[in-house]
Amino acid sequence: MKITLKIWRQESAKAKGKLETYQLNEVEQDMSFLEMLDMLNEDLAVKGERSVEFDHDCREGICGQCSLVINGQAHGPESHYTTCQTHMRSFKDGDTIFIEPFRAKAFPVIRDLKVNRDSFDTIIQAGGYISAFTGNAPEANNIPIHHDISESAFDSAACIGCGACVATCKNSSAALFVSAKISHLAKLPQGKVERKERVEWMITAHDEEGFGSCTHTGACAMVCPQEVQLLDITRMNFEFNRALCIS
Amino acid sequence: MAFKLGLFKTSVARKNVMAITGLFTAFFLIIHLAGNLILILPDSMFPIEFWGNVANQHDMYNAYSHFLVHFWPISIVAYILYAGLALHVVDAIIITLTNHKAKGEKYVKTDNSTSTWYSRNMGILGTIIGIFIVIHMGQFWLKYKVLGTEHDLYDLVVRTFKLTWVVVLYEIGIIALGFHLVHGFTSAHRSLGMYPKSWMKILKYIGVCFGIGMAVLYGIIPLIIYFQ
Numbered sequence: 001m002k003i004t005l006k007i008w009r010q011e012s013a014k015a016k017g018k019l020e021t022y023q024l025n026e027v028e029q030d031m032s033f034l035e036m037l038d039m040l041n042e043d044l045a046v047k048g049e050r051s052v053e054f055d056h057d058c059r060e061g062i063c064g065q066c067s068l069v070i071n072g073q074a075h076g077p078e079s080h081y082t083t084c085q086t087h088m089r090s091f092k093d094g095d096t097i098f099i100e101p102f103r104a105k106a107f108p109v110i111r112d113l114k115v116n117r118d119s120f121d122t123i124i125q126a127g128g129y130i131s132a133f134t135g136n137a138p139e140a141n142n143i144p145i146h147h148d149i150s151e152s153a154f155d156s157a158a159c160i161g162c163g164a165c166v167a168t169c170k171n172s173s174a175a176l177f178v179s180a181k182i183s184h185l186a187k188l189p190q191g192k193v194e195r196k197e198r199v200e201w202m203i204t205a206h207d208e209e210g211f212g213s214c215t216h217t218g219a220c221a222m223v224c225p226q227e228v229q230l231l232d233i234t235r236m237n238f239e240f241n242r243a244l245c246i247s
Numbered sequence: 248m249a250f251k252l253g254l255f256k257t258s259v260a261r262k263n264v265m266a267i268t269g270l271f272t273a274f275f276l277i278i279h280l281a282g283n284l285i286l287i288l289p290d291s292m293f294p295i296e297f298w299g300n301v302a303n304q305h306d307m308y309n310a311y312s313h314f315l316v317h318f319w320p321i322s323i324v325a326y327i328l329y330a331g332l333a334l335h336v337v338d339a340i341i342i343t344l345t346n347h348k349a350k351g352e353k354y355v356k357t358d359n360s361t362s363t364w365y366s367r368n369m370g371i372l373g374t375i376i377g378i379f380i381v382i383h384m385g386q387f388w389l390k391y392k393v394l395g396t397e398h399d400l401y402d403l404v405v406r407t408f409k410l411t412w413v414v415v416l417y418e419i420g421i422i423a424l425g426f427h428l429v430h431g432f433t434s435a436h437r438s439l440g441m442y443p444k445s446w447m448k449i450l451k452y453i454g455v456c457f458g459i460g461m462a463v464l465y466g467i468i469p470l471i472i473y474f475q
């Protein structure tokens with residue numbers, strides 16, 4: 001199929017970027033979206049032009065490295081897919097596809113479609129961990145956990161930290177990301193030690209990193225590749241108010 | 248551990264203030280509606296007997312408004328309400344400005360299919376409501392309670408709602424209020440962290456019913472008076 005691409009090109013964080021148009025004539029339906037971009041980059045390399053830079057790693061939907069806003073939707077047209085799992089069969093011959101980086105003040109563009117998501121690491125470092133004894137790994141079955149609770153905690157833990165929630169949010173809020181970690185650990189006995197401080201530290205870090213506040217439009221949960229629920233944000237707010245009340 | 252004041256500046260605490268002041272105002276809306284529904288009770292219900300007095304619609308409405316202005320506990324609640332609404336607006340402005348700062352460059356191509364338009368435009372809806380509230384208070388509250396230039400509130404209300412531009416303006420304000428509430432009611436509960444899943448599920452429907460219900464009931468009052 002023939003595809004026209006409008007891709008955001010930007011030299012560096014400081015430079016002004018703009019959309020450039022590219023034409024690909026031999027795209028196949030079975031190609032993944034990133035393979036299509038690889039194809040473009042091979043073309044550019046032959047022509048001696050600088051290739052389009054974009055983030056990716058596992059290409060199987062688990063690492064959270066791929067990003068891209070495709071036709072205005074974080075991770076493209078398929079809901080709850082990562083960009084790397086999106087295939088060209090989601091597009092038609094003759095389509096024009098807009099590709100832009102994830103945008104937020106807290107995600108500065110490094111180059112082209114690559115953005116710096118260190119702010120997520122800062123938030124996790126602020127409280128997204130538990131205290132545990134060092135030494136041998138403890139026997140897994142020592143702490144009984146109800147099946148439903150462990151499943152629910154796992155649903156929150158599934159967040160791959162890609163940042164699509166922030167890219168989609170009209171306020172550039174990372175509430176879904178922060179709440180996934182807070183909910184994951186609040187649900188489990190292992191998370192109880194820092195339960196109160198964690199929510200304070202992580203929300204403070206979230207604000208300091210320059211993310212906006214949540215308006216509950218629900219757009220984040222609609223694009224989340226791991227289907228983290230909006231309910232986690234409500235739970236995070238509960239945890240926050242609980243911490244306020246007992247401090 | 249000491250109570251940490253800094254936490255009140257966090258995004259979540261700001262949204263809590265938004266939610267509490269919003270819900271308090273929304274609660275007021277119910278009471279306010281109940282009183283004003285007197286205006287559209289059918290004529291066949293009058294004369295009516297309450298607390299040993301026989302009254303027609305005109306008297307009953309004026310007695311109700313007289314009571315609101317002269318019963319002191321209600322005045323206290325009214326001042327809490329003004330303060331709450333002011334706080335709601337100030338907080339809305341702070342939140343909107345911080346959110347604006349958090350945004351990166353604008354997307355060239357946007358796709359809004361993942362959320363409702365009214366949830367994205369709470370600020371604009373709120374501004375319409377704000378302008379409406381100022382005009383509304385100028386028309387009744389200012390003339391009746393502050394300046395004292397009008398004494399027969401029933402008469403004033405009926406006269407005002409005979410003007411076409413007033414009715415149009417009220418309908419716009421009330422529709423904006425309806426949408427603001429449809430999103431705001433549920434959002435406020437989420438902001439406060441009322442999370443049990445079963446509760447969240449019904450809450451969404453309560454929010455929709457509340458928003459639409461308020462808009463319809465408030466909306467018909469000016470229309471009925473206009474066409475009477």
Ligand code: HEM
Nearest residue numbers: 215265266269272273339369370373374377431434435438
């Ligand atoms: C009768 C008047 C009003 C009522 C009953 C009301 C109610 C509410 C409620 C319940 C919320 C939800 C809080 C939350 O999301 O946590 C809210 C949010 C909001 N309101 Fe109002 N409000 C009113 C007037 C206004 C006015 C006059 C303005 C603006 C100038 C305004 C602007 C906003 C904004 C910007 C939000 C926040 C949206 C967000 O970030 O989620 N509201 N309101």
Ligand code: FES
Nearest residue numbers: 057059064066084
């Ligand atoms: S590249 Fe790893 S999730 Fe897409």
